[in-house]
Amino acid sequence: MILRKRIIIVQTRLASRVFSFKNHYLPIVDHYDIIIIGGGLAGLTAAIHLGNESYRVLLLERYPYPHHKVCGEYVSNEIKPYLANLGVALPKTVSIDTLQLSTRTGKSLETKLPLGGFGISRYTFDHTLYKKAISSGVSVKFETVKNVTFSKDTFRVFTEKENTYSASVTLGAYGKRSGLDKQLNRKFIGKKAPWIGVKAHYAFPEFPDNLVALHNFEGGYGGLSKTESGAVNFCYLASYKSFQVEKNIDNFNSKVVAKNIFLNQFLEQAQPLFEEPMSIAQVSFDRKQLVEQHVLMCGDTAGLIHPLCGNGMAMAIHSAKIASERIDNYFKNAEYGRSEMESDYKKEWTNSFKRRLQTGRILQSVLLSPRASNLLMGTITKSPQLIRSLIKSTHGKPISL
DSSP: OOHHHHHHHHHHHHTTTSTTSSOOOOOOOOEEEEEEEEEOOOHHHHHHHHHTTTTOEEEEEEOSSSSSOSOOOEGGGGGGGHHHHHOOOOOOOOOEEEEEOTTTTTTTTEEEEEEEEOOOHHHHHHHHHHHHHHHTTTTTEEEEEEEEEEEEEEEEEETTSSOEEEEEEEOOOOOOOOOOHHHHOOOGGGGGOOOEEEEEEEOOSSSSSTTEEEEEEETTEEEEEEEETEEEEEEEEEEHHHHHHHHHHHHHHHHHHSSSHHHHHHHHHHHHHHSEEEEEEEEEESSSOOOEEEEEEGGGGTTTOOGGGSSSHHHHHHHHHHHHHHHHHHHOOOTTOHHHHHHHHHHHHHHHHHHHHHHHHHHHHTTHHHHHHHHHHHHHHOOOHHHHHHHHHOOOOOOOO
16 A cells, blocks of 8 residues: 555544644544445445455444345346455345346246346345455444545545544445435436335245346336245336325325236235335435535445346445445555546546436336327337347446456
């Protein structure tokens, strides 16, 4: 690690131990090379990557592991080589190679996935990465971040437990939205987000292991796929406007979601495994800045792909790789400054994901239009190559090492 940047850390450590103007000691600040805010897939993967490089890394996450999250639980195979290179040993997963699509009117088709993927719950996936991060020397603290400041080339991170931490680099990987977005004055946070996400696990042994299904209904769409436990994850996205009419999840499922014949069959026969479904409101697909006040944004914090693309988890992990490599170069190369690190991160992130996000926006607008979705389904039924081309445009190739 380059000496120039180590000197900054030492100077900041000394500064934290001086008297305040009223002869009270200032709180002693814990110092790290990198602080990662948020312990989802992006945050944990970046922590492992940088921990493997022997940096002093602090990961701040609100909830102890393991825990469930509102998320589709199909992961593209594109990230497997990278995880293996990090030394992440995945538990037994479900191999998925087939996609099923249906419109609200009952038109459907199945096609082989060009690259394929696997099914794993966030409960297990995040916990697996957490244990690997600990073994890689990462410090993990379960605290909620309330503020971040940047001055004299150093970040200060303040938590609700009244703790203060500092670092040379800070990575934001805290998910779709947070109070921290408001503190950082991010533009999208002031807009109303018209989407709600709902997720639950079900017992439904008849559901094929190798299948990921995407079913459309009025005002939204839902995905079904098996996880490593044998449970079927059902996660859907709905417009808040349509959801609000029915007041609650049970009513919405029975009166709206179940109008799709495939989802009706599933909801009638499957047995819920959660006491109550999980939900998340104010889901925003607006464009986000990749760097905010010198914090590098990663995963869903940087940009959210529409769930119908089935690639959000892989994108989060890939974005962690991009950020970690730029950070590693920043510490090891004295000629590589913060502005170059930020610029290169934005360029590489954009080159990797801009096309996927654009395709996702177009596909979502088509699927939410009854006329357009029926037209698309009729077209791709006659041309299987077209649907495979669409899938490829929202997925990447296996991540190069």
